[in-house]
Amino acid sequence: MLSVHTSPLHQPGTGDAGGMNVYMVELSRALAEQGVAVDLFTRCRGEGVPRLVDLEPGVRVRHLHAGPRRPLPKEAMPDLVLPFSLALLKEERGYDLVHSHYWLSGQAGRIASFGWGIPLVHTAHTLALVKNAHLADGDTPEPELRIRGERRIVGDADRLIANTGDEAEALRSLYGAAPLRTEVVRPGVDLRTFGPGSERDGRAAARARLGLPADAFVPLYAGRIQPLKGPDILVRAVAELLWMAPDLRRRLLVPVIGGHSGASREGTVWRLAAELGVDDVLKACPPVPQERLADWYRAADVLVVPSRSESFGLVALEAQACGTPVLASAVGGLPTAVWDGVSGLLVRGHDPVDYARRLLWLARHPRARVSMGEAAVRHAQGMSWRTSATRTIDVYQDALAGALRVGQGRRHAPAPSASLSWRNEKAVARV
Structure with missing residues (x-):
């Protein structure tokens, strides 16, 4: 998984960290529980965090050196997509597919997908054309650069994951996404952390x-x-x-x-x-x-x-x-x-x-x-991350089955392993 502009380790509600950070962490954990090993790649910001962090069995956060090792505004991130992508391609091979989150990561995902010859799955989380249609007075619209980037990702990704049917429709109507490559997977909630509490602890x-x-x-x-x-x-x-x-x-x-x-x-x-x-x-x-x-x-x-x-x-x-x-x-x-x-x-x-x-x-x-x-x-x-992970694995398996790359007229190189499982198998499926 790729997250260029914000780390899965960042506190939600600060800076650019929000629901997407929660989404990546919780989905990765649920995927690992079902046998899919996940590496989450993000940019090193020089915050004293180790290059590799084991979040839990089957889930690792890996920091890449791309650009200044300090926090930067999201507006500066497009210039770091290429350095991030080159640093990513220098990492070990052997991943079955790449799953990018947000448009900046989608740009890096396109490069990794082509470089490694593996499928690209993309989750937008937000869309520029949708945001621009609902701006507050005085708010700054998303730039044309982002809109063009989102269109490229929609055209190149093997599968697009939308959170809801409305988002899937926006991808189709505003960006021309192919219906057969667009899947709806609802996010979940961590029911171990979020619950009503007992009668004495409410x-x-x-x-x-x-x-x-x-x-x-x-x-x-x-x-x-x-x-x-x-x-x-x-x-x-x-x-x-x-x-x-x-x-x-x-x-x-x-x-x-x-x-x-x-x-x-x-x-x-x-x-x-x-x-x-x-x-x-x-x-x-x-x-x-x-x-x-x-x-x-x-x-x-x-x-x-x-x-x-x-x-x-x-x-x-x-x-x-x-x-x-x-x-x-x-x-x-x-x-x-x-x-x-x-x-x-x-x-x-x-x-x-x-x-x-x-x-x-x-x-x-x-x-x-x-x-x-x-x-x-x-x-x-009724909305657990386990269910979300099961649906996401279905999307991964469809991509691994050999979805045609848009504009290439060829299939991806065969995935390193035939099944998405890392437990008790020599072949390791990795995202």
């Missing part, structure tokens, strides 16, 4: 550990602070909520967990909160490890996901697994992640008033929140 215990008032109404935001994720919509919704129900201020607490990312300017959200007079009910919190994040989900009354664009929305699935309903925008994969009216509520459009009305309804109907939370657990339990 919401009350989580609030006690986090120092939150037991009687507070707690809408939670968890994600990167950037325009595409819509934190400004949440702030404006909180202002509308308090205008509708001023008495709610004494028990309203809105934790915002995440770091600034991309085009987001440091402090913009907090300045908006101060201008609207709601900074007293917002609580800024840094990104936290998954185990701690599970506590925040359990402590919350509702998770708010007001994204303008979202390929899937893993946080929505994680919160539901913890028994917390979700209030989310009806975009991208969120209608798949959230069962509208059962495990949460979906909002069409981005009007803060619509969010405020639903927040007020949730605040005034605690029994409905409990009922939705119970349904949310059942809904999330």
